[in-house]
Amino acid sequence: MTEEVIYSFKGLYRDDFRVKGYKFGEGEKSVCILGSLRGNEYQQIYVCSLLISELKKIEANGQLVKGHSIMVIPCGNPYSVNIKKRFWSIDNTDINRMFPGYDLGETTQRIAAGIFENIKDYKYGIQFASFYMPGYFVPQVRMMKTGNENVELARQFGLPFVVLHKPRPFDTATLNYNWQIWETDAFSIYTSSTEKIDKISAKQGVNAVLSFLSKEKIVEYHGFAGYKSRVVESEKFLSIRANEAGFLESLVKVGDNVMKGQVLAYITDPYTSEILQTVKASQDAIVAFEYDSPIAYKNTALFKLIPGRW
Amino acid sequence: MSELIESVEDVVRIPLPVDEEYVIRKHRLKSSDGSGQKRICIVTGIHGDELEGQYVCFELARRIREKAQCLSGIVDIYPAMNPFGIDSITRGIPAFDLDMNRIFPGNMDGDMNEYMASRIVDELLGADLVIDIHASNIFLTEIPQIRINELNADTLVPIALHANMDLIWVHGASTVLESTLAYALNSRETNTLVVEMGVGMRITKEYGEQLTDGLFSLMKELGIWTGEAPTVRKPIVAYDAEGEDVCYLNAPCSGIYIKEKHHGSKVKCDEIVGKIINPLSGEVMAEIKAPEDGMIFTVREYPVVEDGSLMGRILREKVFMENLT
Structure with a gap:
């Protein structure tokens, strides 16, 4: 393993801004894995740290197939992580809305360009991503439907679901989208959490990447091969929304099977405890997303359900 | 003789979790002389840290009242599209960490913000002209200018010439900008001009006066104002779609x-x-x-x-x- 600084600039009163990559093997740029681009993506950094630890062992045991190189970038934005701010420290811009970046542009455009220049030539690109709403996901691989997406490859991760979604205008400036445009097969992996470390789903994420690398004959790995993934279009998710605003009391967890009519949560009056809404499942389904906040705004997607059962 | 009819109306009202309602309001000034009136909408405060439009909203209403008999149409003033942001010195939508000008045209069945965006678009659609007033951000000061997507230049530049701005900057199209209010409205055949002037978190009164003059000039062009309109300055027009200006x-x-x-x-x-x-x-x-x-x-x-x-x-x-x- 070699450690390299792939992008940096000098701070005025802070230490230098550095983006570090951990490189395994030599040869074809086979896979790049990126963790956090935002300051609250602790789980995404954690998954990368576990992956780096596993890849070190794999390399030391001679199980990294010759002719392949792998790069892991645990964090593209340590400045924001260290001040516990989701977006960029000074201007609140989002690095994951700046790709492919611009090396003569503003700070986050330069960071995006600096990172992208180093990672755009990899055959496969994997990003541990997070959702803008606080909550938990059933582990899944998400791909944008750019016309370049390869669903069969996404199944190789062995995660329960492969989710396809149609890009919205702002998606065109994300890393995943631009990787695909630059002909990298790009995948976003969602483990369960973002701001809290969930060790079980982190290990599932690591296993998913190693399974993928093994099936693509990049490493020799004999772990759990994973699930036979179900492919779901994101438009097919059922959003169960709050009709009222108030305290949220959830009764089910992400990954649960729920039956049509089953009570999923209550929204209560924060002053009187009166039940304002009894939130029910609209059909038999798997809970794919669970909103995680004590308060719910009106219209918030409290749950996203995938129709069917495990 | 027509009379001035004024009202303050809700555009959106949504209950919040703890004993408060989220409200976006408009101030309507309307002449009483019959139907078929033209409508201009003055929108500001999409970014909560941009306050230059606050003075324009006030000054526009003040001047209309002074010569109410000259109003011949509808003027809708929306001073705070992002009231949470203005109240908390936050550019985006607090609690959601979202840039409000990246969620249009919204979605009636979406979350609270998408729903609000959708309601705002519905509210403004069909206006004869919408002016969306921005104030750069806290980092930069801008001379008074109108920014126009090259896709709409043919329609909007002739209108913008009446706005009393120093510069009209026609910029290249960008997919990311398709989520803005101006794009949502212009692509639905409601002409919308984006004003950028001054600096975030401050009010430059001189710029506010300049733009208010421009608004009366625009209203005169639209037939909404029958009184005299101020003489407007001739702006520099930069057709910069290729980024060369x-x-x-x-x-x-x-x-x-x-x-x-x-x-x-x-x-x-x-x-x-x-x-x-x-x-x-x-x-x-x-x-x-x-x-x-x-x-x-x-x-x-x-x-x-x-x-x-x-x-x-x-x-x-x-x-x-x-x-x-």
């Missing part, structure tokens, strides 16, 4: 930027427009020079810069020459 000054290092030239200043090639200093070491880290002759129309206001921070924009001299011919 403007030089960008980005910081070559982190430090404290000390500006030497104000916005609106004419500069010569290699003239120093500012410097980046290091107060810790007492050194000048970089002298910032104009790369070409031109006019500084954007200048850094917030002194802390880091590698890449925008310190200014210069409109190239050739654009002036083109405007003279």
Whole structure:
């Protein structure tokens, strides 16, 4: 393993801004894995740290197939992580809305360009991503439907679901989208959490990447091969929304099977405890997303359900 | 003789979790002389840290009341599209960390913000003209200008000429901008001009007066104002779809930027427009020079810069020459 600084600039009163990559093997740029681009993506950094630890062992045991190189970038934005701010420290811009970046542009455009220049030539690109709403996901691989997406490859991760979604205008400036445009097969992996470390789903994420690398004959790995993934279009998710605003009391967890009519949560009056809404499942389904906040705004997607059962 | 009818109405009202309602309101000023009236909508406060439009909203209503008999149509004023943001000195939508101007056209069945965006678009659709007033951000001061997506230049530039602005900047199309209010409305055949002027978190009264004059000129053109309209200045029009009219000054290092030239200043090639200093070491880290002759129309206001921070924009001299011919 070699450690390299792939992008940096000098701070005025802070230490230098550095983006570090951990490189395994030599040869074809086979896979790049990126963790956090935002300051609250602790789980995404954690998954990368576990992956780096596993890849070190794999390399030391001679199980990294010759002719392949792998790069892991645990964090593209340590400045924001260290001040516990989701977006960029000074201007609140989002690095994951700046790709492919611009090396003569503003700070986050330069960071995006600096990172992208180093990672755009990899055959496969994997990003541990997070959702803008606080909550938990059933582990899944998400791909944008750019016309370049390869669903069969996404199944190789062995995660329960492969989710396809149609890009919205702002998606065109994300890393995943631009990787695909630059002909990298790009995948976003969602483990369960973002701001809290969930060790079980982190290990599932690591296993998913190693399974993928093994099936693509990049490493020799004999772990759990994973699930036979179900492919779901994101438009097919059922959003169960709050009709009222108030305290949220959830009764089910992400990954649960729920039956049509089953009570999923209550929204209560924060002053009187009166039940304002009894939130029910609209059909038999798997809970794919669970909103995680004590308060719910009106219209918030409290749950996203995938129709069917495990 | 027509009378002025005024009302303050809800555009959106949504209950919040704890004993409060989220409300976006408008002030409608309308003449009583019958149906089929034209409508102009003045929108501001999509970014909660941009306050220049606040004075314009006030001043517009004040002047209309002064000569109420000259109003012949509807003027809808929306001073706070992002009331949470204005109240908490937050550019985006607090609690959601979202840029409100990246969620249009919204979704009636979406979350609270998408729903609000959808309601706002429905509210404004069909207006004869919408003016969306922005104030740069807390980092940069802008000369009064209108920004127009090249896709709408043919329709909007002739209208914008009446707005009493110093500059009309026709910029290239970008997919990301498809989530803005202006794009959502212009693509639905509701003409919308985006004004950028001044600086975030401040009110520049002089700019507010200038734009208010422009609004009366626009209302006169639309037939909404029968009184006299102020004479408007002739703006520089930069057709910059290819990005060739403007030089960008980005910081070559982190430090404290000390500006030497104000916005609106004419500069010569290699003239120093500012410097980046290091107060810790007492050194000048970089002298910032104009790369070409031109006019500084954007200048850094917030002194802390880091590698890449925008310190200014210069409109190239050739654009002036083109405007003279």
